[in-house]
Amino acid sequence: MGRRRPGTPTLEEVAAHAGVGRGTVSRVINNEAGVKESTRQAVQRAIEELGYVPNLAARSLAGRRTDAVALVLTEPDWRQFAEPFFSEIVRSLGDALADTRMQLMLTLVRSDDERRRFLEYARGGRVDGVLLMSVHAGDRLPDMLAEARLPTVMLGRRSGDEYVSYVDADNVGGARSAVSHLLSRGRTVIATITGPLDMYAARCRLRGYQDALALAGLSGRQSLVAASDFTEDGGRRAMARLLERHPEIDGVLAASDTTAAGALQALRAAGRRVPEDVAVIGFDDFALAQRTEPRLTTVRQPLEEMGRAMIRLLLEDMEEPSVAYRHVILRTELAVRESA
Amino acid sequence: MGRRRPGTPTLEEVAAHAGVGRGTVSRVINNEAGVKESTRQAVQRAIEELGYVPNLAARSLAGRRTDAVALVLTEPDWRQFAEPFFSEIVRSLGDALADTRMQLMLTLVRSDDERRRFLEYARGGRVDGVLLMSVHAGDRLPDMLAEARLPTVMLGRRSGDEYVSYVDADNVGGARSAVSHLLSRGRTVIATITGPLDMYAARCRLRGYQDALALAGLSGRQSLVAASDFTEDGGRRAMARLLERHPEIDGVLAASDTTAAGALQALRAAGRRVPEDVAVIGFDDFALAQRTEPRLTTVRQPLEEMGRAMIRLLLEDMEEPSVAYRHVILRTELAVRESA
DNA sequence: TTGAAAGCGCTAACAC
DNA sequence: GTGTTAGCGCTTTCAA
Numbered sequence: 001m002g003r004r005r006p007g008t009p010t011l012e013e014v015a016a017h018a019g020v021g022r023g024t025v026s027r028v029i030n031n032e033a034g035v036k037e038s039t040r041q042a043v044q045r046a047i048e049e050l051g052y053v054p055n056l057a058a059r060s061l062a063g064r065r066t067d068a069v070a071l072v073l074t075e076p077d078w079r080q081f082a083e084p085f086f087s088e089i090v091r092s093l094g095d096a097l098a099d100t101r102m103q104l105m106l107t108l109v110r111s112d113d114e115r116r117r118f119l120e121y122a123r124g125g126r127v128d129g130v131l132l133m134s135v136h137a138g139d140r141l142p143d144m145l146a147e148a149r150l151p152t153v154m155l156g157r158r159s160g161d162e163y164v165s166y167v168d169a170d171n172v173g174g175a176r177s178a179v180s181h182l183l184s185r186g187r188t189v190i191a192t193i194t195g196p197l198d199m200y201a202a203r204c205r206l207r208g209y210q211d212a213l214a215l216a217g218l219s220g221r222q223s224l225v226a227a228s229d230f231t232e233d234g235g236r237r238a239m240a241r242l243l244e245r246h247p248e249i250d251g252v253l254a255a256s257d258t259t260a261a262g263a264l265q266a267l268r269a270a271g272r273r274v275p276e277d278v279a280v281i282g283f284d285d286f287a288l289a290q291r292t293e294p295r296l297t298t299v300r301q302p303l304e305e306m307g308r309a310m311i312r313l314l315l316e317d318m319e320e321p322s323v324a325y326r327h328v329i330l331r332t333e334l335a336v337r338e339s340a
Numbered sequence: 341m342g343r344r345r346p347g348t349p350t351l352e353e354v355a356a357h358a359g360v361g362r363g364t365v366s367r368v369i370n371n372e373a374g375v376k377e378s379t380r381q382a383v384q385r386a387i388e389e390l391g392y393v394p395n396l397a398a399r400s401l402a403g404r405r406t407d408a409v410a411l412v413l414t415e416p417d418w419r420q421f422a423e424p425f426f427s428e429i430v431r432s433l434g435d436a437l438a439d440t441r442m443q444l445m446l447t448l449v450r451s452d453d454e455r456r457r458f459l460e461y462a463r464g465g466r467v468d469g470v471l472l473m474s475v476h477a478g479d480r481l482p483d484m485l486a487e488a489r490l491p492t493v494m495l496g497r498r499s500g501d502e503y504v505s506y507v508d509a510d511n512v513g514g515a516r517s518a519v520s521h522l523l524s525r526g527r528t529v530i531a532t533i534t535g536p537l538d539m540y541a542a543r544c545r546l547r548g549y550q551d552a553l554a555l556a557g558l559s560g561r562q563s564l565v566a567a568s569d570f571t572e573d574g575g576r577r578a579m580a581r582l583l584e585r586h587p588e589i590d591g592v593l594a595a596s597d598t599t600a601a602g603a604l605q606a607l608r609a610a611g612r613r614v615p616e617d618v619a620v621i622g623f624d625d626f627a628l629a630q631r632t633e634p635r636l637t638t639v640r641q642p643l644e645e646m647g648r649a650m651i652r653l654l655l656e657d658m659e660e661p662s663v664a665y666r667h668v669i670l671r672t673e674l675a676v677r678e679s680a
Numbered sequence: 681t682t683g684a685a686a687g688c689g690c691t692a693a694c695a696c
Numbered sequence: 697g698t699g700t701t702a703g704c705g706c707t708t709t710c711a712a
Contacts, residue, residue, distance in 0.1 A: 010704095010705055010706085011705065011706060011707095012705075012706090015683095020682075020683080021682060021683040021684070022683080022684085022705090022706080022707090023682070023683060023684080023685095023707085023708080023709095024681085024682060024683075026706070026707060026708085027681095027682090030707085034681065034682090035681070035682085036681060036682090039681080039682080053460070053463045053464055053488075054460075054464055054705085054706075055401070055464060055465055055704085055705050055706070056461070056464035056465055056466050056706095057397050057398075057400040057401040057406070057464075057465055057466075057704080057705080057706090058397075058401050058688090058704070058705035058706035058707090059464075059705080059706055059707075060397040060688095060706090061395070061397040061398050061401050061688045061689065061690085061704085061705080061706070061707090062687080062688050062705075062706040062707040062708075063688085063706075063707050063708085064688075064707090066397070068461070068466070070445075090448065091450075094448060094450060094454070098451075098453065098454075101457075103447070103457055103458070103461050104447070104448070105410075105445040105446065105447060106445065106446035106447070106448070107443070107444070107445055107446070108430065108434060108444070108446070110431075110434060111438075113438065114434070114438075117441075117443055118443070120393070120394075120396075121396070121408075121443050123393045124393055124394055124395060124396035124397075124399075125395055125396055125397055126396050126397075126408070148393075350688095350689055350690085351689065351690060351691095352689075352690090355699095360698075360699080361698060361699035361700065362689095362690080362691090362699080362700085363691085363692085363693095363698065363699060363700075363701095364697085364698055364699075366690070366691060366692085367697095367698090370691085374697065374698090375697070375698085376697060376698085379697080379698080394689085394690075395688085395689050395690070396690095397688080397689080397690090398688070398689035398690040398691090398704090399689080399690055399691075400690090400704095401688090401689080401690070401691090401704045401705065401706085402689075402690040402691040402692080402703080402704050403690075403691050403692085403704085404691090404704075
């Protein structure tokens, strides 16, 4: 398992070759000011002639920084991998990092063993910061990273009293505006299919739904709420259940667009016309509906901004080591796609 | 951007606290034999009391190893992310690595800038080895890594004279057996929809198709070959084109199961019954067909084994630094799912 | 503007 | 068995 890299030139050899001191070479490779142009060029030449590549282990040992950040995916989200939601976030993280010298590394944490290994890796100083995607309620990883004083930013939060830095979408507001929109279009019997209620985002969306109804003077009936998961099949079944209880339903807020797609199928199977008889709005977590139901009205999350915000928070935390946790909640937007 | 980790105890402090020498502490944390049980426990206690965590930069500087390997995805494959093919491979890589102390890190290389950054990262000694997924024909990254004497293993190869270590599936054999199977079931007019022909895997599959026909004494007609991509829509259009030219087609080998799914749609749209009138076989690159067309006969790739083999080659290369490149081609298997 | 020197925290070789 | 020592290759003062 040992690895030798024979004949790899060191900074010292470059210095000798260029006839300067090590400090000077260090300054040149780090692009620091205060080096005479002629020496800089001499050093550059030596670097090229020798094929010098800085040893990053030595650099981070001496400089206490790695210029790498990790993006961690925990097992339950593993499937997110498959979704545009995920790739959009990663893309925007990458873009935001492009201006820096940071390297983004993804890690999959599937078992407790891998979790422990990652912790050692991170606490061992292999990364300057950690980004976490959709952490689940009971997960202690964020706390452990925070304890180790590693700059850490989550996408989403575990609960209402989350303290570790996070970036989240305004799920409550999004749900509220979706339901208000349905109400303003004359819908009166509005049901909702929620995500798993042990996930904070799902609870927020349910709350937004209830808020909007309350605001309109309507009391949300429990029988109009169907708990489900974020899958298409779950949406289908939840919708079927709702229709049994309330055939008069004329509006639905679905937990995600995947769920919404399932709901649409159930509605059509039951002979309902969409959106004429029943209007459906979903959160576009996964953008799946854009593929199967491109005209579905959705609550849009600003994925691009979310990624950018995560990097911003992380960099801030790295500048000014953990003086505070930082929280950002980004506005969602109703993307009306059909006259529902 | 600098990061301080104040008050992080060092190995030396642990040694002092436990009243032993640094060497002993090092032996304990590395689980080396030859330490008296009582001292070991004393050291363990000191480690816990101080909350010691080894500094990995120092370790890799001194020990010249990082216990990390990188899995690189280049931009064109970015979408693979979304596919079971990818997650299966990653899963099996993770499993294979579980027995070692290695950490798997994924990197996305989307631009030339990111490519350069990754190279610095890898050549700087941040990883002990590199795994590459589906590298494209002109990509020089594998060569540069090999030049830097970094153990490198690819999934798939760039061409027939690939030299850098790789693990591939027997695409030729898979295609050949699929076509033979069709012939043995009495199909006589067999077409093929290929993947993009600048990809070596696609060319291999085409060759297998031609081989099988030649073996049966049939000369493959060029008009029975439709070049396409690996998408569903591509499969649909290619199939439509083929049907125009040869309405008598009764068998099809598709470049992937995604393509096969598209082909099926086109066939049904044209009023053909499947598999009664036309039998279709696809390579199951992406296992998409398993979702939409679970009964489709496919050429199966041993994803689990491919991941394991990649790790094996990588570890071998790390033990015995680049004495040779290693190539493994894994057998594919016809999974007959309907009496085509 | 530059050189010299003092670490960074660990592993590994060598004594005892 | 265990302590000691010499680096690993870099950044970063501090003088010059």
